[in-house]
Amino acid sequence: MSEIEQRRQDVSAGLAGLKADALLVTSAANVRYLSGFDGSNGLILLTPTETHFFTDPRYEIAAKQNITGKVHVVKGPLIAAAAKIIQRKRIKRIGFESGWTQYDAYQRLRDALPRSLSLVPIGRVIEERRMIKSAAEIDIIRRSVNLNSEAYSRVLKRIRPGVRELDIAAEIEFQMKVLGAEKPAFDTIVAAGPRAALPHAHPGSYRLAGNELLLMDMGASLQGYCSDMTRTVHLGKPPKKIRDLYNAVLEAQLAGIAAVRPGVTAGKVDAATRNVLKKHKLDKAFVHSTGHGLGLEIHEPPRLGKKDPTKLAVGMAITIEPGVYIEGLAGIRIEDTVLVTQNGCEVLTPSSKEFIVL
Ligand code: GLY
Ligand code: MN
Numbered sequence: 001m002s003e004i005e006q007r008r009q010d011v012s013a014g015l016a017g018l019k020a021d022a023l024l025v026t027s028a029a030n031v032r033y034l035s036g037f038d039g040s041n042g043l044i045l046l047t048p049t050e051t052h053f054f055t056d057p058r059y060e061i062a063a064k065q066n067i068t069g070k071v072h073v074v075k076g077p078l079i080a081a082a083a084k085i086i087q088r089k090r091i092k093r094i095g096f097e098s099g100w101t102q103y104d105a106y107q108r109l110r111d112a113l114p115r116s117l118s119l120v121p122i123g124r125v126i127e128e129r130r131m132i133k134s135a136a137e138i139d140i141i142r143r144s145v146n147l148n149s150e151a152y153s154r155v156l157k158r159i160r161p162g163v164r165e166l167d168i169a170a171e172i173e174f175q176m177k178v179l180g181a182e183k184p185a186f187d188t189i190v191a192a193g194p195r196a197a198l199p200h201a202h203p204g205s206y207r208l209a210g211n212e213l214l215l216m217d218m219g220a221s222l223q224g225y226c227s228d229m230t231r232t233v234h235l236g237k238p239p240k241k242i243r244d245l246y247n248a249v250l251e252a253q254l255a256g257i258a259a260v261r262p263g264v265t266a267g268k269v270d271a272a273t274r275n276v277l278k279k280h281k282l283d284k285a286f287v288h289s290t291g292h293g294l295g296l297e298i299h300e301p302p303r304l305g306k307k308d309p310t311k312l313a314v315g316m317a318i319t320i321e322p323g324v325y326i327e328g329l330a331g332i333r334i335e336d337t338v339l340v341t342q343n344g345c346e347v348l349t350p351s352s353k354e355f356i357v358l
Pocket of ligand 2: 292319321
């Protein structure tokens with residue numbers, strides 16, 4: 001049995017515990033996880049013994065070549081075709097992904113099915129399973145992370161006064177693709193000078209002037225799996241104040257990494273980075289959480305936020321990314337992708353975290 005078939009079998013085996021006789025999977029990442037399908041329009045109906053996969057004619061050839069289970073090629077709403085199968089199979093309780101099913105799709109399903117059939121919201125059950133990566137998934141994530149860092153190294157050599165944030169972002173994404181990524185895992189962030197204080201700045205036409213910070217947050221998608229890394233460098237010799245800020249963020253990031261081990265809560269790892277920044281009176285400048293899980297999506301559970309009770313476990317891939325943002329002055333973030341291991345964690349990102357001066 002393939003890994004994908006095994007995943008479906010495991011999810012099917014959990015249906016009874018969810019008080020569902022079958023499950024409709026609508027989230028694109030969950031569809032990919034349970035079928036390998038990487039198109040934009042796919043739906044899975046999972047019963048304890050069967051997999052029904054629905055897509056439209058654009059994906060007919062790919063689906064028939066790659067998907068195990070019964071493939072239905074449908075013109076019109078996939079959900080309507082799934083409703084027909086649900087009725088034919090006399091399913092009584094159908095689980096659905098409440099976080100991913102649009103209201104219109106829910107209404108269409110409700111209208112197409114007899115009132116006696118109950119729709120059971122299942123929450124993020126598949127996402128919880130996805131938190132623990134298999135050896136094969138870890139291998140791809142590792143390659144995605146290495147590719148991302150190699151793209152970063154290549155781009156570092158081309159940064160100089162006069163280039164625009166947009167030029168750097170374009171170069172990052174070009175190098176990722178040259179190295180084999182199918183696309184960036186998210187919109188690449190490149191922010192220079194005071195704009196680095198905007199944690200999710202869109203790169204713009206600002207030209208580097210020299211004597212300023214440059215924050216780059218980049219990730220590749222390789223075979224569907226994301227990497228995520230942020231580095232902040234300085235053009236010209238940094239003033240002491242900026243160097244001190246950098247060292248505080250690095251100290252926080254290393255404390256976060258040191259706190260990662262199986263059994264510890266995500267909230268405790270968040271507290272580890274936050275406490276270091278508090279010591280430096282920078283906690284108010286740290287405006288987001290410490291990190292997040294990543295895999296088929298760039299942001300997936302667990303979230304490493306304040307008081308988050310999720311316990312870390314071997315095989316989770318997460319980011320550790322504290323940052324400080326001071327309006328008009330500076331933005332500094334340092335982010336690695338790390339893997340939770342038996343003894344703690346392995347930092348997958350190979351790029352140096354020394355304060356690079358260009
Ligand atoms: N690297 C983008 C983010 O984590 O939000
Ligand atoms: Mn991130």
